[in-house]
Amino acid sequence: MKKKQMALTMGTVMLLSSVLSACSGEKTAEGGKQGAAKDDNTPYPMTIVINQVGEIPPKGNDMEKAMAEYTHTDLQFQWIPASSYDEKVNVMIASGELPQLIKLNYNATVIGALKADLFWEIGPYLKEFKNLSAQNQQFYDNISVNGKIYGVPLFRDLGRSVVHYRKDWFDQAGLQVPKTLDDWYNVIKTMTSGDPDKNGKNDTYGFMMDKKYNVNADSTLTRFSVSQGGPNKWKVESDGSFTPEFVTEPFFQTMKLFRKLYEEKLINQDFAVVDVAEIDKVYESGRAAIRISGGNAQSWQDKISKVVPTAVIDNAPFEGPNGRRVPGESGNNGFLAIPKSSVKSVDEMKKVLTFLDKLMDPKMATLLVKGIEGKHWKDDGEFTVPLDRDADVKEVKPYRDTLPQRNENYNIAKPMKQPELFRKNQKIGRENEQYIVPNPALTLDSATFSERGKDLEQMISDAETKFIMGKLDEAGWKAEIEKWRKAGGDKMAQEYKEAYAKTQKK
Numbered sequence: 001m002k003k004k005q006m007a008l009t010m011g012t013v014m015l016l017s018s019v020l021s022a023c024s025g026e027k028t029a030e031g032g033k034q035g036a037a038k039d040d041n042t043p044y045p046m047t048i049v050i051n052q053v054g055e056i057p058p059k060g061n062d063m064e065k066a067m068a069e070y071t072h073t074d075l076q077f078q079w080i081p082a083s084s085y086d087e088k089v090n091v092m093i094a095s096g097e098l099p100q101l102i103k104l105n106y107n108a109t110v111i112g113a114l115k116a117d118l119f120w121e122i123g124p125y126l127k128e129f130k131n132l133s134a135q136n137q138q139f140y141d142n143i144s145v146n147g148k149i150y151g152v153p154l155f156r157d158l159g160r161s162v163v164h165y166r167k168d169w170f171d172q173a174g175l176q177v178p179k180t181l182d183d184w185y186n187v188i189k190t191m192t193s194g195d196p197d198k199n200g201k202n203d204t205y206g207f208m209m210d211k212k213y214n215v216n217a218d219s220t221l222t223r224f225s226v227s228q229g230g231p232n233k234w235k236v237e238s239d240g241s242f243t244p245e246f247v248t249e250p251f252f253q254t255m256k257l258f259r260k261l262y263e264e265k266l267i268n269q270d271f272a273v274v275d276v277a278e279i280d281k282v283y284e285s286g287r288a289a290i291r292i293s294g295g296n297a298q299s300w301q302d303k304i305s306k307v308v309p310t311a312v313i314d315n316a317p318f319e320g321p322n323g324r325r326v327p328g329e330s331g332n333n334g335f336l337a338i339p340k341s342s343v344k345s346v347d348e349m350k351k352v353l354t355f356l357d358k359l360m361d362p363k364m365a366t367l368l369v370k371g372i373e374g375k376h377w378k379d380d381g382e383f384t385v386p387l388d389r390d391a392d393v394k395e396v397k398p399y400r401d402t403l404p405q406r407n408e409n410y411n412i413a414k415p416m417k418q419p420e421l422f423r424k425n426q427k428i429g430r431e432n433e434q435y436i437v438p439n440p441a442l443t444l445d446s447a448t449f450s451e452r453g454k455d456l457e458q459m460i461s462d463a464e465t466k467f468i469m470g471k472l473d474e475a476g477w478k479a480e481i482e483k484w485r486k487a488g489g490d491k492m493a494q495e496y497k498e499a500y501a502k503t504q505k506k
Contacts, residue, residue, distance in 0.1 A: 043074040044351050047099035047342075049092070050402040051334075052079040057398050062375070066367055067399075071358045079398075086110075093118065098339040100352050103402060104151060105334045106143055108450055114145045119337045120349045123149035129353055131360035131411070132404075136433060139331045144443050147503040151335035152356050155406050159432030160294030161223050161326040162425060167314035169196040169289055177316040181228060181257045185266075191289035192266045197308075205288045207261070209271040210279045214461050217329040217439070221258070221464065223292050225251040226437050227320035232327040233439040234496065240504075242441065242496040244489065246460055247481060255477075258468045272465050286311055292318060294329075298422040315425050317432070328436035336404065359403055365411040368403055371396035383417035444503075446495040448488045456492065459484050 056079045057063065068075045078099065080088050086105055092098055093113055104110045104119075113119065123140070126133045132152060139153045163177055170176070173194060178184040184207075190196075191206030213220045217232070222245060226232055230250030235243045245251050261267045268274065268282075282288050283300060286308035301313040317324050338352050358364055370377045370384060376392050377384045386392060408415050409430050415423070446453070463480035466472040472480065481489075 043068065043072050044355070045074040045076070046101065046352065046355060047076045047078060049078045049080060049089070049099045049102040051082045051085045051103060053082075053398040053401045055394060055398075057395060061395065062372055063367065063395060063399055066372065067359070067364065070361075070364055071355045073355055093339075096341050098342045100343055101336050101338060101355075103154070103334050104337050106330075106332075111145055114148075114150045114337075118341070119150045119339055120343065121148045121150055122152070122338065122349070122353060125346075125350065125353060128350070129357035131357045132353065134410070135406070136331075138328060138433075138436070138438060141438070142328075142331050142442055143335045146445065146499075151337035152353075152404050153332035153335045154402065155404060156329070156331055156333055157294075157429050157432070158328050158331040159326040159436040160218070160329055160429060161227075161292055161318040161432065162294070162297070162428050163290065163316045163318050164293045164295075164297040164300055165290040165314060165316070166191075166196070166311060168310065168312040170314075172196065177319075179227075179319050180321045181224075181253060184224075185257060185260065187290065188261060188266050189264070196289065197286060203287055205268060205282065206266060207290055208268045208279050208282060208288050209258075210274050210276040211272055212276065213271060214464055217327055218294055219327075220292065221251065221254055222327050223318065224254040224257070226325050226327045227318055228254065229320065229322065229325070230254070231440075232437040234441040234493075236440045236500065240497050240501055242493040242500070244460075244493070246464070255464060255467055259470065262468050263470060272469065296422055296425045298419055298425065301419075301421055313421065315421065315428060317428050324432070324435035325437055326432050326435055328438040330442070333401070356404055360405065360411060362411040362413060365405055366413070368396070368400050368405040369407055369412060370416065377416070379414070380417065382414070384414050385417050440500065441496045444496050444499040446492050446499065448492040448495055452488050453492070456484060456488055459487065 057077075059077075064075055064077065067073075076099075085103075086107065086109070089102065089104065090109055092102075123144075126140070126149070135153075135155065136158065138158055139155060140149045143149065143151060143153055165177065169191060173190050173196065175187055175190060176183075178187045188206030192204060193202070195202070196204055209220055214222070222230075222232060225245060225248070228250040230248050231243070231245050233245050235245065235248065237243055258267065262269070262271075268279075279288075283291065284303040284307065286304055297313050297315040301311075304311045304313065318326055336356065338349055343349050343352060359368065366373075370386075371392055373379070374387075376388060376396055377386050408426070418426075449456075459480070463472060463477060463484075466480075467477045
């Protein structure tokens with residue numbers, strides 16, 4: 001079935017390429033007609049296709065009017081439901097009916113369309129735009145294809161690993177936030193077996209995991225391994241070859257820690273099957289002590305206070321024995337690309353980039369993050385204060401989630417009034433950007449990964465779970481690695497090496 005799906009995907013890419021080639025010079029998209037460059041001072045007509053967030057805002061609302069006036073554009077938004085977004089975008093690309101600006105998600109079909117040269121490569125021009133070029137290069141590298149940048153990311157934090165913990169329990173036991181794997185073992189053991197809630201029952205956990213504990217960039221094992229000096233998913237050796245994280249010593253030592261915790265019943269025994277929602281309930285009911293999170297500790301404090309009013313939540317950077325190291329995440333929720341079929345020239349392409357750059361000016365950044373002053377927020381001296389959170393969700397969030405902004409991390413004059421814990425969490429997340437360890441294979445080409453990547457990942461994930469649960473010994477674990485190598489792992493590593501070498505030559 002997966003091979004059939006892959007064949008369909010490749011077929012779609014070929015269809016997109018052929019249709020667009022046939023259309024080139026013969027058919028102008030509706031957006032292209034609207035976007036024809038003009039020499040007079042009329043607002044630049046720009047159609048934008050993005051995914052729907054909540055209810056579709058009415059056309060010409062105050063948010064759109066403010067953006068249009070500041071950027072001197074005639075804006076026309078087209079909202080597509082998120083559930084069918086990729087499918088409808090594929091049809092639009094194939095038909096040539098494209099706007100000036102469109103949100104793309106980083107998937108196999110889109111990558112094929114980018115390789116087919118259907119969108120503008122904007123990398124060489126970014127330095128001309130003060131706000132776009134001021135962002136961490138890693139944001140752009142994470143959406144590059146063969147070393148080329150085809151869009152502006154919808155920015156998200158790059159390093160979201162933050163330690164959230166029960167400060168009242170830690171203070172009571174005289175504990176510090178752990179750094180070494182031995183520290184983690186001791187803290188988790190104390191919090192699990194030391195009856196920190198003093199109810200006389202053995203009903204607490206120091207640390208808990210759910211069934212997706214080793215999936216994606218927020219993998220628990222990856223986060224711990226990186227903090228101890230390991231790579232983020234892959235390591236590039238001095239000869240350019242690629243080594244998977246799970247054969248490195250920091251990763252194996254991390255697995256041994258969790259094997260010991262499981263064997264001594266210091267972590268939840270159902271971690272391989274339990275949903276995160278069930279884990280959340282335990283934390284929020286006051287029966288668990290510490291977790292590594294990409295969210296905000298204030299949410300935990302708000303919820304646990306309703307059950308345990310004396311509970312005190314705090315947060316801290318995720319540090320290892322040699323300081324902060326956190327796995328770099330994708331840093332985006334998709335990206336905005338400029339189709340060549342509707343934007344015909346470099347000059348016109350720069351007009352679209354100018355629009356995006358202006359959206360990150362202080363006035364527009366404030367508009368996208370907070371909404372309209374006097375309606376969604378007010379100035380309260382040192383801070384700003386929200387006026388209508390319901391209106392914010394309906395009227396501001398659709399644009400905040402689909403246009404480029406960095407929240408309060410960039411060009412926002414005053415912070416919104418928030419609890420100290422919320423602010424501390426934001427600060428740690430923001431500072432993490434300096435300490436991220438990138439995944440070097442994130443944007444590299446691998447035909448094996450495209451065809452069998454998920455199956456190969458599942459092979460190793462299953463082996464990790466069996467090792468932690470004591471169903472595999474060290475020899476058995478190494479045997480599973482050899483199976484992975486022969487099933488395509490070695491071929492994938494070789495493809496990454498070759499793709500990486502090409503990017504180094506540019």
